[in-house]
Amino acid sequence: MAEEATLVLIKPDAIQRGLMGAVVSRLEELRLEVIGAKAVQVSRELAEAHYDHLREKPFFQEIVEYLQGTLHETRQVVAFVLWGEDAIGRVRELTGATNPEQAHPTSIRGALGRMRTTGLMENVVHASSDRREAEREISLWFKPHELLRAVTRSASRLDERDR
Numbered sequence: 686m687a688e689e690a691t692l693v694l695i696k697p698d699a700i701q702r703g704l705m706g707a708v709v710s711r712l713e714e715l716r717l718e719v720i721g722a723k724a725v726q727v728s729r730e731l732a733e734a735h736y737d738h739l740r741e742k743p744f745f746q747e748i749v750e751y752l753q754g755t756l757h758e759t760r761q762v763v764a765f766v767l768w769g770e771d772a773i774g775r776v777r778e779l780t781g782a783t784n785p786e787q788a789h790p791t792s793i794r795g796a797l798g799r800m801r802t803t804g805l806m807e808n809v810v811h812a813s814s815d816r817r818e819a820e821r822e823i824s825l826w827f828k829p830h831e832l833l834r835a836v837t838r839s840a841s842r843l844d845e846r847d848r
């Protein structure tokens with residue numbers, strides 16, 4: 686298993702509820718390297734691009750508004766790029782299942798997430814699901830100069846055999 690990068694977003698529900706520190710502290714347990722971090726005011730364009738694969742879902746508009754902060758009186762998402770051995774899988778495991786009610790209680794979503802009455806899963810964090818998605822998402826949220834390492838396919842051809 687090679688070293689790899691993953692995108693983590695602390696979503697607006699976590700910001701509104703003052704859970705940023707709790708989430709960062711759980712992520713720190715993994716001892717991954719932070720190679721990018723910033724606060725982002727999320728535009729509709731960015732939120733729609735982030736959730737492009739869910740465009741056909743009935744909850745698409747709601748998750749776009751969720752990511753934009755419209756539902757939580759904040760305009761802020763905090764974005765991290767974490768780097769290390771098996772970073773994507775390890776962060777996903779710590780993050781837990783999409784539905785906070787089904788997520789393991791020791792996971793971030795299981796411990797801190799909740800369901801909105803509309804059925805929206807307010808699950809505190811986003812974490813990339815696989816390497817292709819991680820690269821797509823990182824290039825969407827970060828410019829190369831904002832990262833301490835190059836993480837794209839073309840910039841790390843030596844890792845090709847690990848994909």
Ligand code: ADP
Nearest residue numbers: 739744748782783804805806807808811812814
């Ligand atoms: P994940 O965030 O675990 O990778 P998805 O990419 O499938 O999951 O979904 C993106 C986000 O959309 C989820 O984090 C959650 O907030 C919301 N979501 C997913 N499925 C549903 C659903 N069936 N109903 C409401 N919201 C959902």
